[in-house]
Every structure is written in C-alpha cells, then in structure tokens.
Amino acid sequence: MGRKRFRIGYQHGGRVTVRTVADLAGVSIASASRVLNGLGGSPELSARVRAAADRVGYVPNAIARSLQAQRTGLIGFAVPDIGNPIFIQMVRQAEKVVSDSGRQLLLHVTRGDVASEVELLRGLARRYVDGLILSTIKVTEAHQAILANVAVPVAVTGQLLTDVPVDHVEADSAAGVHLAIEHLVKLGRTRIAFVNGSLDTIPGSIRHTAYREALIAAGLPVNGDLIEIGEFTFDAGLAASRRLLQRVRPDAILCANDLIASGALHALLSAGIKVPEEVAIIGMDNTGLAELTFPRLTSVDLGGGERGRIAARLLLDRLENPDAPLRSEAIAPYLVVRETTVKDDAA
Amino acid sequence: MGRKRFRIGYQHGGRVTVRTVADLAGVSIASASRVLNGLGGSPELSARVRAAADRVGYVPNAIARSLQAQRTGLIGFAVPDIGNPIFIQMVRQAEKVVSDSGRQLLLHVTRGDVASEVELLRGLARRYVDGLILSTIKVTEAHQAILANVAVPVAVTGQLLTDVPVDHVEADSAAGVHLAIEHLVKLGRTRIAFVNGSLDTIPGSIRHTAYREALIAAGLPVNGDLIEIGEFTFDAGLAASRRLLQRVRPDAILCANDLIASGALHALLSAGIKVPEEVAIIGMDNTGLAELTFPRLTSVDLGGGERGRIAARLLLDRLENPDAPLRSEAIAPYLVVRETTVKDDAA
C-alpha cells in the first residue's frame, strides 16, 4: 500500500488542468469544475475560479472529459472513395448536421475495401467515436454478422440486403433508371445504351436490372450489345463508351453515374458526335459535375446530399434514443433535365 | 475518508474492460494489460489472459488509452471548402500518410471563415487531436497571434505572411503563373486575359501580381480590361468570363484555378468560340477536373497532392521530434499541356 503523496501547487509542468485553476483560486477541484460547468458556486467563489481560469487560460481536456462522460462527441463517416463527388455531397450535408449538434465528423476512407470496412466496424468497440455513418456500396455477409452487434450505433446509407438492426437510408435507383428511360423514350430515342459500373456493387446490380425492366416497360427490345460494364469512374466511362461506339450506334446513353456520363460525353464529342442531337446522355447522382460539363448533363438526382443529411439525423436520433424502433427511409429520385438530352435548356 | 470498496467479479454491466479479462483469467489487471500489449508474462499466464480476452471479445478502450498516453492518434485537417477539388486532392494524399502512420484523419470544414479557423485553433487546447494540418487561404492577424502558441503542433499549407513558428509547405503560384504565360506567349497569344478569384485571399493576390509581372516580362502590355475578379468557383468563373467577353476579345484566358477555367471554357463554348483555336484556356491546380472537360484543360500543377502529403509528413515529424528546427517547403509548379491550349494533344 503506497503512501499517499500530496500534491503541491503548480507541479504540472506547463500543463493547465482544473487542478491548476483550483489551486490558484484556492478552492477544491470539485468547486472549480462546478463553476466552470455552470453548476452552482457562490458568487464570490465563482468569480475567483473564473478569474483564475482566465488567468492561466484553462481549457478542459476533451479526452478526460470523454472518459468520464463515456462519449467523445465524434461521429465517424466512412466513405469508399473521396474522389467521387457523390460522396463529397453526402459528407458535406452530414457534416452540417453533425456540427450543428456540437459534434465533429471523423472521416474514414475505406477504398470500398470489404476488409477495411469490417475492420472499421470491429474497431468501433474502441469507442473513439459515438457512432458511425457507413456509406457502402457492397454489403457482404461479413458486414451483416458484425453489424448485428456493433459497439456503437451505425447508420447505413445504401441498400440492405437482409435484416440488419441498423437505421438506414437508401436511394431508389431503380425508380431513377425508370425516370431516365421514360424521359429518353419521350424524346423519341429507341436505341438506348447503358454504361454501368461494376455489377459487384449494389447500385450496379440494381441499375442493371432496372435498365432492362424499364426498356421492356417502354416496349423497347433489350439488346446486350447496348450494354457496357466497367467501373464508376470517368476513365472507365470513357473507355466503355468507346468500346460501345465501335460496336453499335445508340441514340442515347444512360450512365450509372455522372463520372461515367462525363466519360461518355467525352467519348462522343471526341468522336465528333453531336450531343444531344445524335446521341443523348443521362447521368445519375446529379453531382456538381453535371453543371460543369458542356453541354451540361441531364442527370437523375438520387438525393445524395439528402441521404447524407438523413443518415446523420438518424444516427443522432439513435444516440439520443437508443431504444427507439429502427427506421428506414428511401429517397424519391427526380430528373434534372439539362442540355445533354434537350437542346437549349438555358443557353 | 470513504471506506474502500472492493470490487467483485463481473460487475460491469455488459462492458468489457481489462478488469473483466483479468478477473476471468484470475490475474491482476497489470498482468492482463502487459500480456495484451505483448510485454512479458509467462507462457502459462499469457495463454490464460489471451483466452479470457478472446472469450469476452475484449477491445481496449481508445479514450482511456489516450488519456494515459496523452495522445489520441487523431490528426485534424482543416479545409475551407470540401467542394473544391484542390482540397480533396490534398486531403487524399494527407490521409494516406496519416493512416500509414497508424493515425486517423479528422476532417474540419471551416468554410474559409476566419472566425471558425481561429476557434478551431483555440480548441486545440482541448487536445482531442495530436496535431493539425491547416489549409487556409487567408492568414489574418488573428491567426498569427494564436498560431504563435498553439497547444499542439500545427502544419500550415499556404503562404505565411509573417514569422509564425509553424512548419509549412506552400505552392509557388507566382512561378506557376509565369509558366502559364510563357506557354501562351510561345503559342503566339498576345491578348491574354486573367480571370482571378478573390484578391482577399493569398493565392488571389499573389496570382494577380504575378500575372502583371509575367506579361511585362514577356513584353506584353498590361490591360485592365483583360482582368476579371470573382471567386474560386465554377459559377464565378462562368460569370466573370461572360463579362469579359462582352468587353474584349482575348486570344487566351488564364484562370486562377480549374473551377474557374471550367467556367471560362463553358462561357466560350456556349458563345460558339473555338477552344483552343480562337481562345486558349489555362487553369491552375491540375485537379481531376482538368481531365474531365472537353477539350481537356491545360493546367498548371501547383502540387496540391504533394502539399497535402508533405504537410502531413511535416506534422508527423514534428510530433516525433518537437524540438527540431522549423521547416518550410515550396513545391515547384509544372505545366500540364492538354487540349485547351494545343489541339490534338491525345485525340
């Protein structure tokens, strides 16, 4: 049993703690803490404490406070790829909600890697964040098992294939595809190609199916030659579109996201093909990119920002009320018509 | 003096701590901790502890560990605007360096707001991050005072106007402007316009001066009519370029960043002006955007990613060696010639 050692004054080498303030004010650390947190304290004592705090420039240590409070005030946001504007959109909106609640956003970049996502979820047991927004494009069985009992609340943006006890918000990309196809059909296009991202991803596979269904619903034939599959990037979109054009001559191209659509636009323009006169293009996600291209991209807005906002909201609500029933939301898509489908939208 | 209360077994409601493991293994928490950290422990005892840890799924609490270690393993990265691809570029590279060091990146969005940057710097005293990378476009006096004695190391990307004791890395955007002008002059352009961002920002004012100097160096007249000032955004670039075209007819436009350049490109193309034949365009930053437009943007690479990488490196080095001499690095710019200045770069 070690002998109790008493502390003497400002023994903290430069480090200012509540003890420093208390000693300087000549009060107990409990009183100092109380005053600093606005809980009680006689006027006279409060004044002394506050003066002392100001004098030494006291700022409470966030870690110690977190340990005591059992919460960090940090919310994690995991995205596969910070280079894709759709995730930027989501992060931006989520950040607003989170910072408005007095918390901060901790960004994780997973590279779409299942292993790192799983490790991330496992790591939540370390409790360095109070909750996590997981924006994933592929939910594997490995996810499911861990999501079933994570250490802190998780909100997922994206489709959930099976029952997992997490709040989530998803886009209705199938409906989005239908909107796009209907728009093109209305414009008289009949040879509508589809440049997709990877079928290994949930959005990729859903959009693939929806494309076929939408064509059939519109009374158009489904022609495998009109389909190209790559990745959700500009380069892949460019390459896929070039392959497509060597094989067939569509009168419209639906692209699985705006990056791909930019690639398709590039491929068409560099081949001297007129957009939208000869070939129309529709992107998906309606990111900032859609406004930048020339001509501007018609795009299906799948509510990316909205999803970020809602995911953050769901998570914060969950933190406040851990036992509330699970919530799932789906965002209705809408079409933003610009110049890659209709000439002179706003020239 | 309160009587000492002894703990009995698994009294932690569901919460697994090192004590849970120790109790289960029948050893002291000190031994458990040692084994779990790979420091000593007889084979037999180690086995018992590890088995117990596995059994209860023990994961060390990051907050408690941080409190003890006096470090969180978090590095803050403050950017004005996550919508600008230049910052994405920087964050991306910095994130790599930081995560390779076993730490994580905490993203702050300051909206370029001086007040929130200052508050951020003040808040560092809370010690929720081990260090901060501050990417700012405007260093005010308020910054200076606080930067002079922040609680944790800060690395700045951007110009420092006065002496502040922080490591920093900067672009040489003046040299970049010279590269651009020389390129245009070599191509025979003589009416070279400049669409700039705000002069209130360091990059804005530096590029402004450099533009004039470069023209003079090239033996060209400086004509105020050829200068437009707006913001570092696409919309501002578009609007400014349209104002410019109503007034004069340049044969080249230098833009203060790629977003502005995209706007300029848009303005030209929508006015039916041929790029690069009639008007050439050069952007700055060489972001991903430069590859997406059609034609692709010639752009001055100011080493954005490099700056992110180096800033992270500087900060980590500083953490390791707090008393090392301050370091400042400047990244040499280089020109990436694409199709907005030279036809058929890679068609």
Place this chain on the structure above:
DNA sequence: TTGTAAGCGTTATCAG
C-alpha cells in the same frame, strides 16, 4: 455551498 474521494479504463511504476 463546499470539499473529499470515487470512478471512467488504461498503462506505468514500484515492491515483492
């Protein structure tokens, strides 16, 4: 109102 001390979960120090 104020002070004493326990406790948050770790790691580090020091005896045994």
Place this chain on the structure above:
DNA sequence: CTGATAACGCTTACAA
C-alpha cells in the same frame, strides 16, 4: 514474473 496502486484530467456522489 507478478501484483498492488498511482496516474492521466475530468465529473459527480456523498459528506460535512
């Protein structure tokens, strides 16, 4: 090698 305990800096019973 192992165990008891102090310490990190804070909040909060509880006691005076």
